[in-house]
Structure formats: structure tokens, C-alpha cells
Amino acid sequence: MRGFYIGRFQPYHNGHHRMVAEIASEVDELVLGIGSANDSHSPRNPFTAGERVMMVTKSVVDLDITTYVVPIEDLDRNSVWVSHVQSMSPAFDVAYSNNPLVIQLFSEAGVEVRQSPMFNRDVLEGAELRERMISGDDWRDLVPTPVVEVIAEINGIERIQRVSDTDSNGADST
Amino acid sequence: MRGFYIGRFQPYHNGHHRMVAEIASEVDELVLGIGSANDSHSPRNPFTAGERVMMVTKSVVDLDITTYVVPIEDLDRNSVWVSHVQSMSPAFDVAYSNNPLVIQLFSEAGVEVRQSPMFNRDVLEGAELRERMISGDDWRDLVPTPVVEVIAEINGIERIQRVSDTDSNGADST
Amino acid sequence: MRGFYIGRFQPYHNGHHRMVAEIASEVDELVLGIGSANDSHSPRNPFTAGERVMMVTKSVVDLDITTYVVPIEDLDRNSVWVSHVQSMSPAFDVAYSNNPLVIQLFSEAGVEVRQSPMFNRDVLEGAELRERMISGDDWRDLVPTPVVEVIAEINGIERIQRVSDTDSNGADST
């Protein structure tokens, strides 16, 4: 059985990692979808899809199951979102999510969705993590070691701090 | 003379219906444009274009004049909006709206626009209706009967309640 | 039971009309999808979506069943085409087509498709019709009367002749 789990992974952190380990015990193969792959260099989405592919791939390398890490661009059209995801991913039997919209879209399309209380934690931890990066607080113990290395290599802290400056709201608004 | 009236119709309600009846007395044929046709499954735009086509078509079936119900996707570019609408609609002589931007765009393009104090009501009623659907209050007496039937058939109340959950803000943000 | 039939209807002609009559005998309601709704003013797609909405609506007005005429813009992404069509149309139970790609896409999505030998004829007749319009040959007896009227009203023959000039290949290529 193949499972699908999507997140923006900005960045990939220990909360995600615990969920992935949990899902890995239920499936034979796991697809990790990187959402909003087209977005980067913003306070909410500081890292590019490629940078996130590295973070995730290096963090899950020791899992016993086959994993696929797939960037998924936004189409900004909820009605075709499930078809879009299915076209970018190896075929999957079950989707894991606690996001109400994702659950609704998969359910209407007849895809089985599994929820877990622990899934809620990643949303909160993602925002908290980015806040710590911006304010200079410690964040390194909240993510897998490969994520620390990737962020160091790309000067990620300087980037998120700069794009979060108050008078910066998009290259469109210069 | 052919008239044009555009709304998002999320959902089509009695306020819209009174306006349509009013306009129907002034024109020979009426085009009903369904705006933001590409959007659905969001708190502000819960229903798909096709679902709204059904709501509107079934509600105006007893009007004495020929009606066209035309979904119109957003192009997100105000400067070409009038041309876009004109290409999707049978040619029309007069547009009905109280929306200041719509009035401005049609006026700059040389299209006659007619306003009426009653036109303001639909905006308020649409938001109020969706709030009632989300909170479980009664809304059925505020819309034509065919709209009640369409929403029941598609499990529309469950959908709007789910996509309005507080931590849901778009498939993009999973 | 609701049926769905899609065509570009450039223009709507007697071949289409015979098919629509045939389908109408099998279903309770019929959705007529106007494909490539975003295209116009080209040799292959001379008429706008709105002009085609008029041609089709006026031609099917005497059918005994409820019909919906719905413009459908191209998304240029086959993998989400079925979802896109479904979001723009009232829900349908069966799709009518002889186009191999359309059959394949609906089949993969689990939608029933019905074919008929007569469905092939419209493709040929559409191209033949446009050729006659361009070369000034007679075409009026090949389409329903309302189509003749719409094309006259919009100076459609002058338009198709001009955009078919040999050195004209798109506004992009000026």
C-alpha cells in the first residue's frame, strides 16, 4: 500500500518527522508532496522547492520504506487540486492529512483520508520555527540535522530575516 | 434589448432573484454572468461554477424572457475585464451593477451601466447567508427552492462548514 | 439522468444538431459544453464563446428537455481536464463523445462514455463549413437558422475571411 502526505515543509521539522515515522509503519511506500513548490523568498515560504527536496530527502534516508519526494506547484483552483496532485505523484491508496480543506477535497474525489491528532502539531510548529529564525532565537534542536546543514549552506537565516522586513511585501510591490 | 447582470451567486438568493425580476421587466433578453467561476471550496466561494449554473438556471426557468447563464473565470487583470466578459457573453446593450469597480470599468469602456439602490442588498445578504450555513442557523427561506435542492444534493452545508474551519486556508497552505 | 456533450461548435451545425436530438432522447437533462471558450478570431476558432452560447441556446430552444450551455476554457493540462469540466458543469452521469482523447480521459476518471458512429461526422463538417465560409461558398443550409442570424449580426464571414489570410498567424506574430 502506498501513502501520500503533503506539507509545505517550511522547513521540514521534528513534528513532520514524527508523523512520517508514524505513517511509515502503516504503508509500504510513501510519497512526500512538497506543497506551494512555486513559492519561495517570502516570510511564510522562505525556502525554494529544491531546498526543501534536499531537507526532506536527507532526513528520511534511513527509513526502511521506499519514499518519493515530489514538489507540487499551486494551481490556485481547488476543484482540480486532487487531479493535479495525482498527476504529479506515484499512484497512492490513502492520503494523510488533518487539514480540513484537504480532507474535503480528497473525500469528494473518493480518496481515503486518515487523520491523527498528532498531525495538527506541524502547523503550529512551522510558524513558531520561522518566528524563531526571524528573531534570532534558537531553532536548531527542533529540526533534523540535515535541515540545519541545508539552511546553513544556503544562508537561509539571513534570507528569512531579510524577506520578513516590515516594508517588504513582495517583489511585486517594490 | 439585452441586459447583463453579474454576480458570484454564492449562493443565488432571494435578493438576487428580486433584482433579476426587476431587470427582466426592462430588457428582452438577460445574460446572467457567474463571476469567479474558477473558484470553489473556499469560505467565500464554496460552490463550483457548475453548481451555481444549476442554481441559477433552475431558479429563473419561469421568467418570460430568454436568459443565458454564463460562467466567467477571473483573469485577475482589471484592464481587460470588460473585453473578457464581452467575449464570454452574448452581446449586451446595458450592464446592471452597483459595484463601484464594475461601474468604473464598464464606463471607461463606453458601456451603459444602470444602478439601483436595491442592488446593494445582495452583497450583504450573500455574506450573511454563508455565515448562517456555517453556524448551522436557518438559511433556506432566503433562497429560491431550487437552490435548497441543489445544495442538499451536493452536501453543500458540510462542505462550507469544513472549508471554513479556522486552520484551513487553502489547499496551497497544507 | 443528465448527459454531457462537448464541442467547439465553430459554428454549431446540423451535424451537431442531429447528435443533440439523438442524445436528448436518452437523457432527462443535457449539458452542452462549449470547448476552447478562451479562443476566438482564429481560422480554427473564429467565434467567441459568447457568440457560440447564442448559436447553441437559440438552436436548442425547442428541445423538450432542460439544457445548460456552458463555456469551458482550455487549461492545457490533460491530467486535470475531467475535473475542470466537472467543476464548470452541472453534475452529469454520462458523457457523449467519439474523440479518442476525451474517451480516454473520461474512462480513466471512471466516467461512463457513450459513442456513436454519427458522432464522427461533426468534426469533418466543422472544417468543411469553415472552408466554405472562407472561400465564399454556400454554407447556410448546413446550420440551424439561428446560427445564420448570429453570424450575420456579428459580421462573422468577414471576420473568418480576414483572420484566415495567409500571412496572419496570431496577434502574437505581428
Place this chain on the structure above:
Amino acid sequence: MRGFYIGRFQPYHNGHHRMVAEIASEVDELVLGIGSANDSHSPRNPFTAGERVMMVTKSVVDLDITTYVVPIEDLDRNSVWVSHVQSMSPAFDVAYSNNPLVIQLFSEAGVEVRQSPMFNRDVLEGAELRERMISGDDWRDLVPTPVVEVIAEINGIERIQRVSDTDSNGADST
């Protein structure tokens, strides 16, 4: 040496003009990029790209250096923004900006960026100017004379006042 300076220029005002004069003393040729060229008729972006091309071109006509005025549409994808700008502009050696995101994007791409305290002023002045236009206060002494003339010619004050009405939030939301 060729310099590049980008702004939305909604409208082009004395703050921009002082900066342009300052930059003109450092470079041989100057490219003025008009950002968000695809946006218009909104409270934040009331004027079209073409109207802004006129404002800027007529205001810089007396500069001693060669200037290029280039509209640049938003691509809504930060990761390719620098390449997009470079493809629309004559090649440039240095970019002038105080916007943190713009600085970050150019820096990651290896383009030299120069900042100046005076560059901050334009952001504030742009918003203040539009507020004055909306509320009917005086704004004419804050912009070069050609800008006053362009805005008069296009009835720009009526437009910004109308599209800033409280219940107007986009043609999409009619």
C-alpha cells in the same frame, strides 16, 4: 555603466524624481522599470502601465542621460523574478533599491545593489499621495507637472476615488 531602478510609480512623484536625479549622476544610462505593470484600477495600483509610461517618460525628458522606461508584469514567483526583470530590460550593471526583498533577490543572483536612505521615502509618499487623491486633498505639488497633466487627461482622480469605495474589492468579487 547602466543602472536599473524599479518602482510601481502609482503615481510617479517628487520622491521618485529626486532619486532618479541622484542615480542619473552615477550612471551613463538608466532603466526605469514600471513594476506590477499588469495591475490597474485598484486602490493600490490605480493607473495602467501605459499611463505610468507616459508619466515617467515625460517627467525625465530633460535628464542628460539616455533613459529606458520598461513596464514589467508580475510573474508571482520570486525565484525567477531577477531573470524576468533582466529579460525585459536592457542589460544593467547595478540595481538601485531599498526594498529588502529586491535586495535579497538581486544579491542571491550576484547583481550589485546600491541603497540610499532617501530611497525609503518613496514608499511612504506613494501611499500618502493616493490617500490625498481619494479624500480630495491637494496632491499636485508633490508630483512633476507632466504627472498632473496625465492624471487630468485620464480622469484619474475620479477613477481612484471610485475603485476605493469600501464595498469594492475587485471585479472578481462583484
Place this chain on the structure above:
Amino acid sequence: MRGFYIGRFQPYHNGHHRMVAEIASEVDELVLGIGSANDSHSPRNPFTAGERVMMVTKSVVDLDITTYVVPIEDLDRNSVWVSHVQSMSPAFDVAYSNNPLVIQLFSEAGVEVRQSPMFNRDVLEGAELRERMISGDDWRDLVPTPVVEVIAEINGIERIQRVSDTDSNGADST
């Protein structure tokens, strides 16, 4: 009176230049629209919009009238093409073109179009010029001097030769 003349200018050549001189004698100000501004690095559109802005601006610098050089991206939707052009350009009173589609689109929108037998020549000369560049034949005497300089500066001949290799048909097809 302000005139508008659009071309892809791949590259700007003596045929274009003669037309521009002709038009300049009829108008007070002239807008030169650079079509297909989003395309480059292809056999048909080898040069970027920015490179073409340089070619044109430097070639018309000695004209006695005010000129605007405006890149215009393709929207791939004929029905809104005129509105798009109008939003990117200073307002114009008359358009110059011999392209049948452009004439048709402007005419339907009520814009005056002027044709001239000499306008046909540029199409042929553009294709011929690119053929010469690809095959290594002489082309320099067919374009204004600044165009020779721009193409040398950007290594334009190497580029067009490479992207015209027979097994190269787009980055999409690697």
C-alpha cells in the same frame, strides 16, 4: 495625434525603420510596441524584450517626435488583445498595421487602422534576416547601426545559430 505601431522586431531592421519614418511624418507622438515580449531564445524570437528595447530605442533616437518603446507580452487570447495593448501603451488615436488579424481586432474595437503597401515588406525581411544570421550570410547592411552593435554585445549570432539547431525545439522538449 499619437500613433501606435507594433512588431516583434526580431531584429529591428531597415524595413521597420522606413515605416517608422513614414509614420513619424503623420503623428505627433509614436508608440512602438514590442510584441511577443515574453518570448526569446527561439529561432523565430531569438532576442529578449530588453535587447529589442535597446535596438529600437537607439535606432529612433534621432526622430523629431517623442517615441515610447513598450514591450507587450502575449496573453494568447485574441478577444482581449486590444484592451491589453491599450493598457500597456500611452493612449493612441490610430494604429498602423498590415496584419489582417491585427486590423480585424482593432476594427472590431473601434480603433482606426491605417495600412500601407510598404508595411508588408517587414514580415518577409524579418524571416530572411534570421535565415542569413543562421547560415552565416551577411545581414549587417539590412539593419540600423545600433542593431549591429547590440547583437554583437550579446553574442546574438551564436545564440540564434545554436537555438536553431535541428534537434532543438524548446527547453520543454529536452
Place this chain on the structure above:
Amino acid sequence: MRGFYIGRFQPYHNGHHRMVAEIASEVDELVLGIGSANDSHSPRNPFTAGERVMMVTKSVVDLDITTYVVPIEDLDRNSVWVSHVQSMSPAFDVAYSNNPLVIQLFSEAGVEVRQSPMFNRDVLEGAELRERMISGDDWRDLVPTPVVEVIAEINGIERIQRVSDTDSNGADST
């Protein structure tokens, strides 16, 4: 050192596989970009991005180096193609290609490109393979075993045969 190799992989075949093995001997990590990820169900691009992710991932599982398999959607804008690829991929030091356009684009962006005579073979073999699939000839010995399995699982031969029918030219043309 990290290398990047892009192909459409329609399907992934022995020619690709030999190249990958060759590249693997020169680099520490390898990114395999799946081009035209948004296209599928066409004669030239029969398989979805997700199906190709499976083919490639399962075929390279025994390589000794770390590999990343990344779908890359077309942006249809050559000037930003390199930035787009870089944003979707882990950072790479060298790109492998024999496609003249790809070489030109990477070279202009300052990215090292390595060519090899063997790289030409894949283009020919891809078209030949698809022809064999369409005509029912044998193709299984030209691809790695996992590719045979994926194509069987998705009924890929039936799909390519159907979408290659002569009167099928896109869902847009129904």
C-alpha cells in the same frame, strides 16, 4: 559535486539509463529532472509526471550515489528557464545535456554544461520507443524492468494508442 540531468523520460529507457550510469561515475549526487511535468496523455508525452517519477526512481535504486528525482513543469518562457530549474532542484555544479537550447540557456547563465556523443541517442530512442508502443511492436527490451512494470500497472499501452488516434489532437479540440 552535484550533477543535473534533465529529460522528459517518455518513457525512461536504456539510453537514459546508460547516460545516468556514466554521469554517476563523475558526481557525488545526481538530480534527475523530469521535464514537461505538466504534460501527459498526448502522443509525445503519454505518461504523467508521477508515473515517470516511479519509472525513474525504481530504475536508479541500485546506483551507489544519492539521487533526487524532481518533476519540472514548463513555464514556456526561455528567459527564466534556468532560474526555474534551479528553484526546483537541489543546487548543482554541472549540467549534462546535448540539447542545443539547454546548452545555450545554461551557458548564458554561467552554469557549466558537459556534453557527450552518447547523449544524442536518447532523443531518437524515445520517439522510436513510442512508435513501437503505438504500432504494437516490441519495446520491452529497450527499457529497464521497473519501467515495464509501471507501464503495465497503468495500462500505458492502451493509453498511448488511444491518444495517438489520428483525429485526436487534444482535449481542446473536441
